[in-house]
Amino acid sequence: xxxxxxxxxxxxxxxxxxxxxxxxxxxxxxxxxxxxxxxxxxxxxxxxxxxxxxxxxxxxxxxxxxxxxxxxxxxxxxxxxxxxxxxxxxxxxxxxxxxxxxxxxxxxxxxxxxxxxxxxxxxxxxxxxxxxxxxxxxxxxxxxxxxxxxxxxxxxxxxxxxxxxxxxxxxxxxxxxxxxxxxxxxxxxxxxxxxxxxxxxxxxxxxxxxxxxxxxxxxxxxxxxxxxxxxxxxxxxxxxxxxxxxxxxxxxxxx
Amino acid sequence: xxxxxxxxxxxxxxxxxxxxxxxxxxxxxxxxxxxxxxxxxxxxxxxxxxxxxxxxxxxxxxxxxxxxxxxxxxxxxxxxxxxxxxxxxxxxxxxxxxxxxxxxxxxxxxxxxxxxxxxxxxxxxxxxxxxxxxxxxxxxxxxxxxxxxxxxxxxxxxxxxxxxxxxxxxxxxxxxxxxxxxxxxxxxxxxxxxxxxxxxxxxxxxxxxxxxxxxxxxxxxxxxxxxxxxxxxxxxxxxxxxxxxxxxxxxxxxxxxxxxxxxxxxxxxxxxxxxxxxxxxxxxxxxxxxxxxxxxxx
Amino acid sequence: xxxxxxxxxxxxxxxxxxxxxxxxxxxxxxxxxxxxxxxxxxxxxxxxxxxxxxxxxxxxxxxxxxxxxxxxxxxxxxxxxxxxxxxxxxxxxxxxxxxxxxxxxxxxxxxxxxxxxxxxxxxxxxxxxxxxxxxxxxxxxxxxxxxxxxxxxxxxxxxxxxxxxxxxxxxxxxxxxxxxxxxxxxxxxxxxxxxxxxxxxxxxxxxxxxxxxxxxxxxxxxxxxxxxxxxxxxxxxxxxxxxxxxxxxxxxxxxxxxxxxxxxxxxxxxxxxxxxxxxxxxxxxxxxxxxxxxxxxxxxxxxxxxxxxxxxxxxxxxxxxxxxxxxxxxxxxxxxxx
Numbered sequence: 001x002x003x004x005x006x007x008x009x010x011x012x013x014x015x016x017x018x019x020x021x022x023x024x025x026x027x028x029x030x031x032x033x034x035x036x037x038x039x040x041x042x043x044x045x046x047x048x049x050x051x052x053x054x055x056x057x058x059x060x061x062x063x064x065x066x067x068x069x070x071x072x073x074x075x076x077x078x079x080x081x082x083x084x085x086x087x088x089x090x091x092x093x094x095x096x097x098x099x100x101x102x103x104x105x106x107x108x109x110x111x112x113x114x115x116x117x118x119x120x121x122x123x124x125x126x127x128x129x130x131x132x133x134x135x136x137x138x139x140x141x142x143x144x145x146x147x148x149x150x151x152x153x154x155x156x157x158x159x160x161x162x163x164x165x166x167x168x169x170x171x172x173x174x175x176x177x178x179x180x181x182x183x184x185x186x187x188x189x190x191x192x193x194x195x196x197x198x199x200x201x202x203x204x205x206x207x208x209x210x211x212x213x214x215x216x217x218x219x220x221x222x223x224x225x226x227x228x229x230x231x232x233x234x235x236x237x238x239x240x241x242x243x244x245x246x247x248x249x250x251x252x253x254x255x
Numbered sequence: 256x257x258x259x260x261x262x263x264x265x266x267x268x269x270x271x272x273x274x275x276x277x278x279x280x281x282x283x284x285x286x287x288x289x290x291x292x293x294x295x296x297x298x299x300x301x302x303x304x305x306x307x308x309x310x311x312x313x314x315x316x317x318x319x320x321x322x323x324x325x326x327x328x329x330x331x332x333x334x335x336x337x338x339x340x341x342x343x344x345x346x347x348x349x350x351x352x353x354x355x356x357x358x359x360x361x362x363x364x365x366x367x368x369x370x371x372x373x374x375x376x377x378x379x380x381x382x383x384x385x386x387x388x389x390x391x392x393x394x395x396x397x398x399x400x401x402x403x404x405x406x407x408x409x410x411x412x413x414x415x416x417x418x419x420x421x422x423x424x425x426x427x428x429x430x431x432x433x434x435x436x437x438x439x440x441x442x443x444x445x446x447x448x449x450x451x452x453x454x455x456x457x458x459x460x461x462x463x464x465x466x467x468x469x470x471x472x473x474x475x476x477x478x479x480x481x482x483x484x485x486x487x488x489x490x491x492x493x494x495x496x497x498x499x500x501x502x503x504x505x506x507x508x509x510x511x512x513x514x515x516x517x518x519x520x521x522x523x524x525x526x527x528x529x530x531x532x533x534x535x536x537x538x539x540x541x542x543x544x545x546x547x548x549x550x551x552x553x
Numbered sequence: 554x555x556x557x558x559x560x561x562x563x564x565x566x567x568x569x570x571x572x573x574x575x576x577x578x579x580x581x582x583x584x585x586x587x588x589x590x591x592x593x594x595x596x597x598x599x600x601x602x603x604x605x606x607x608x609x610x611x612x613x614x615x616x617x618x619x620x621x622x623x624x625x626x627x628x629x630x631x632x633x634x635x636x637x638x639x640x641x642x643x644x645x646x647x648x649x650x651x652x653x654x655x656x657x658x659x660x661x662x663x664x665x666x667x668x669x670x671x672x673x674x675x676x677x678x679x680x681x682x683x684x685x686x687x688x689x690x691x692x693x694x695x696x697x698x699x700x701x702x703x704x705x706x707x708x709x710x711x712x713x714x715x716x717x718x719x720x721x722x723x724x725x726x727x728x729x730x731x732x733x734x735x736x737x738x739x740x741x742x743x744x745x746x747x748x749x750x751x752x753x754x755x756x757x758x759x760x761x762x763x764x765x766x767x768x769x770x771x772x773x774x775x776x777x778x779x780x781x782x783x784x785x786x787x788x789x790x791x792x793x794x795x796x797x798x799x800x801x802x803x804x805x806x807x808x809x810x811x812x813x814x815x816x817x818x819x820x821x822x823x824x825x826x827x828x829x830x831x832x833x834x835x836x837x838x839x840x841x842x843x844x845x846x847x848x849x850x851x852x853x854x855x856x857x858x859x860x861x862x863x864x865x866x867x868x869x870x871x872x873x874x875x876x877x878x879x880x881x882x883x884x885x886x887x888x889x890x891x
Contacts, residue, residue, distance in 0.1 A: 072761075080761075361862040365859045
């Protein structure tokens with residue numbers, strides 16, 4: 001178990017966005033978080049990444065307690081994420097965006113960068129090399145010096161994932177990675193993610209609405225509705241489950 | 256100190272605090288709907304006062320009319336500033352808006368400087384305001400009574416508008432979510448214009464009161480008062496009208512009592528607002544009324 | 554990397570050549586303008602680090618410049634001169650012990666400013682970036698309040714004069730070049746990237762491991778340090794300082810410089826400094842009487858400032874990227890190469 005979420009409740013005022021949610025992710029698993037809009041999926045992400053502090057419950061990542069740890073420290077522990085609406089650093093080049101992912105692991109001090117001491121050069125060279133490798137892996141090398149905002153939507157998505165992988169995570173959280181993509185792009189992305197999981201040795205937790213995508217990729221899924229879990233298991237079984245179907249369609253299928 | 260002096264200071268505090276409150280409301284409302292610290296707000300107050308001066312000196316209008324001119328002038332200037340400088344930047348990054356506000360502030364100060372010079376000008380106030388009444392040692396002028404009462408009345412008027420009219424509801428909704436308000440068919444820009452109008456008008460009233468109490472005016476008079484009023488708004492809880500009143504009063508009290516109890520440090524009284532600001536940020540950033548705009552950004 | 558080094562070396566040598574030419578061929582007035590521009594380059598490029606690169610609107614310069622100016626002045630003025638100069642109160646005894654030369658004095662100016670910045674950073678960066686502007690505005694004001702109200706240290710509103718003058722164009726130019734180079738080294742490092750990331754999307758930055766509080770504090774302290782050094786240079790250049798030199802107008806000029814030049818660009822800032830300081834001199838004509846082609850226009854002191862503020866507003870509304878936007882000179886070459 002790489003991630004163990006235990007009875008997490010997230011309360012905003014009177015509303016429980018997540019209600020005693022518990023699940024675990026196995027090592028090297030692709031785990032899907034699905035459910036209708038507003039079910040609490042992104043909230044769950046934000047609790048795991050440290051942006052929200054849950055009202056109750058605990059989260060263990062590689063057996064360490066991570067509730068209350070600040071977001072930038074969570075990254076150092078090995079959890080990285082992407083965002084639903086792509087949040088690249090628009091003014092910076094693709095290379096710089098990905099370098100940011102490596103920056104927190106680079107070891108040179110402020111003074112060393114000002115004085116351009118040797119360690120600055122060796123660390124930067126190392127990271128730039130690794131960044132180029134990642135860009136090549138994702139087919140982004142030709143855009144190395146382009147401003148991130150100039151890329152196509154699909155490529156921006158890839159940069160965001162590449163950037164997250166640059167932080168050397170053990171668990172990658174993908175928030176609706178296929179949003180806004182056509183079926184061909186979606187298929188390509190699914191293949192890419194599966195490949196990346198193996199090549200970079202990561203576990204993946206993803207939020208998605210596209211059921212084909214989920215079916216193709218996820219080993220297991222958890223279905224959320226109004227902040228509560230209503231199903232956990234294989235994607236193929238989720239579709240057949242009555243509660244899941246009614247959550248998506250509304251209760252009028254019974255009468 | 257004895258009771259008489261103490262009471263005297265209390266009374267003065269109410270007066271000063273109310274003036275800060277009137278100006279603070281404008282800051283807090285504009286921040287609420289635009290998330291903008293309107294640097295030009297203190298200068299709008301100053302412009303209002305100069306409008307009054309203009310009315311009295313050039314047109315020889317009686318004081319009451321001059322006040323109306325002051326308020327009207329400030330309202331127009333406030334609306335124009337929003338229309339010309341802030342509206343084009345609704346979708347721009349926040350830093351652009353703040354810098355523009357700074358530019359506006361500077362513009363107003365220097366236009367008035369060009370028109371009237373930088374030397375302080377005497378602000379003629381009807382003798383009515385200089386009468387004094389002696390209540391066994393405590394000196395009371397009409398101002399000291401009128402200012403807090405008018406402030407309270409205006410405050411209740413604002414709260415009425417905010418909580419009992421549809422415009423007020425729109426203003427409060429705008430403070431939470433611009434997009435939704437637009438989707439409901441409300442012209443967000445008109446509501447924002449209303450906010451600027453109200454805030455500027457109140458600031459002008461505060462400025463006139465200031466002119467009555469400290470009867471010289473100069474182009475930079477809005478700078479320090481504006482800064483303090485903003486600190487008061489933050490102290491009370493930025494976005495809250497009641498907070499602006501509380502913050503203004505607390506600041507007024509603290510300043511007056513500080514000088515009364517420690518006159519040898521009088522020169523530092525202007526630093527009090529700044530200290531309040533730092534303390535609030537350190538210990539209770541949401542201010543007294545505790546409004547927290549830090550909603551989910553994810 | 555070495556291509557950039559060559560470019561930088563060339564730029565340095567060119568600047569030295571230009572300074573030498575200026576020193577030997579220009580009149581005193583023009584030299585003073587150029588020296589002023591050099592000092593403003595120091596102030597503006599460091600100001601751009603917190604404002605343009607890190608995207609945190611701060612109004613701190615006049616405060617830290619004042620601190621730097623006073624620290625340097627107090628360290629440079631001899632104790633005899635101090636005993637003569639202080640009119641409102643006896644100078645504090647420890648002041649008479651302080652005496653050193655230019656470079657250590659400037660260094661201390663920077664350090665004191667940086668420490669103050671560190672103290673300020675805690676309440677503000679912990680919470681909301683919005684408030685940075687107002688707090689720094691208040692800070693600048695408070696510094697002046699202190700300067701006026703502690704006559705035993707600062708000689709109150711009268712200020713300090715008799716500051717030994719040893720600054721000429723070479724000194725100012727050298728410090729300016731050093732500052733620009735240091736700024737560029739910071740920007741092209743992981744710290745600079747972190748600052749830009751904070752500017753572009755602070756939440757995404759922390760989601761990628763950037764310690765946003767630390768980055769903002771670094772930027773703020775660095776800005777303060779060089780503003781302090783610049784302040785010290787200003788004091789020596791002017792040879793006399795008083796609290797009313799360090800008003801908000803100083804910050805305002807720096808804002809116009811960095812906005813006009815481009816908020817995220819050091820090259821732009823340099824261009825901006827030339828335009829604003831040089832242009833400001835040229836615009837002085839607006840403040841005076843003009844007899845032009847038979848037209849007589851009365852003196853309107855303050856008109857120059859009105860023009861400045863209008864320029865700022867117009868640039869923000871219509872051309873907020875300024876001249877260089879976020880690009881440096883080298884970025885232009887790279888574009889062309891493609």
